[in-house]
Amino acid sequence: MGAKNKIDYKKFYDRVGKLIGWDFSQVKVTSEEEKWDFYQEVAKRCRKSDVLLDIGTGGGERVLKIASSVLLLIGIDKSQEMIRTANKNLGKSQDFNVRFFQMDAKDILFPNEFFNVISCRHSSFYPKEVMRVLTEGGFFLTQQVSEMDKINIKRAFGRGQEFGVKDETGKRHYVKGLKRLALLKSRLLIMTLKNTIKQLKI
Numbered sequence: 001m002g003a004k005n006k007i008d009y010k011k012f013y014d015r016v017g018k019l020i021g022w023d024f025s026q027v028k029v030t031s032e033e034e035k036w037d038f039y040q041e042v043a044k045r046c047r048k049s050d051v052l053l054d055i056g057t058g059g060g061e062r063v064l065k066i067a068s069s070v071l072l073l074i075g076i077d078k079s080q081e082m083i084r085t086a087n088k089n090l091g092k093s094q095d096f097n098v099r100f101f102q103m104d105a106k107d108i109l110f111p112n113e114f115f116n117v118i119s120c121r122h123s124s125f126y127p128k129e130v131m132r133v134l135t136e137g138g139f140f141l142t143q144q145v146s147e148m149d150k151i152n153i154k155r156a157f158g159r160g161q162e163f164g165v166k167d168e169t170g171k172r173h174y175v176k177g178l179k180r181l182a183l184l185k186s187r188l189l190i191m192t193l194k195n196t197i198k199q200l201k202i
């Protein structure tokens, strides 16, 4: 990432988390390429008796929609403000089987093989830690933003997240880390976004 793209992500997520969590439902976009709804893919792999972990949950807006698919849903996020907003969102919901914790994905404070399903949408994760807390035969699903995501807008402004980084760099990094570990005991689904925004209305 070039110097002008450098962002202090901790400050950024705390600031945005306090304002809106990670709720962009007011932004109306028409986009190309994305053919799935990530959390519906997660829900399809959950049983009612499962324990689900959502890494980098933000304000929990998206994962809360599938809370009824599992016995227990745990959402973790490094940002204190995101977790504060997630707990506010939880308070407005009818879900009694959800807990949110401020926690770094690098050091997940749960025992080995605690979760049947683990999801991670647009957040960092650490393959070794994911595999440690995932049950044998469990599912890990992640969707990450590719370097080509919204490339038309990044080209127009000459900057943006991962602008100038070769396509699939991030995916290759994660796949390499996961492959060694994941093949041993779990099922894995990695999806990468390559949206081109056609229209944007706020």
Ligand SMILES: C[S@@+](CC[C@H](N)C(=O)[O-])C[C@H]1O[C@@H](n2cnc3c(N)ncnc32)[C@H](O)[C@@H]1O
Pocket: 013, 022, 055, 056, 057, 058, 059, 062, 076, 077, 078, 079, 082, 103, 104, 105, 106, 120, 121, 122, 123, 124, 125
């Ligand atoms: C782009 S937001 C995505 C939020 C949510 N997953 C969604 O898709 O709506 C990324 C979130 O990941 C969190 N995050 C980034 N690195 C993390 C880490 N190492 N451990 C836990 N959370 C992290 C950020 O604080 C932020 O809330």
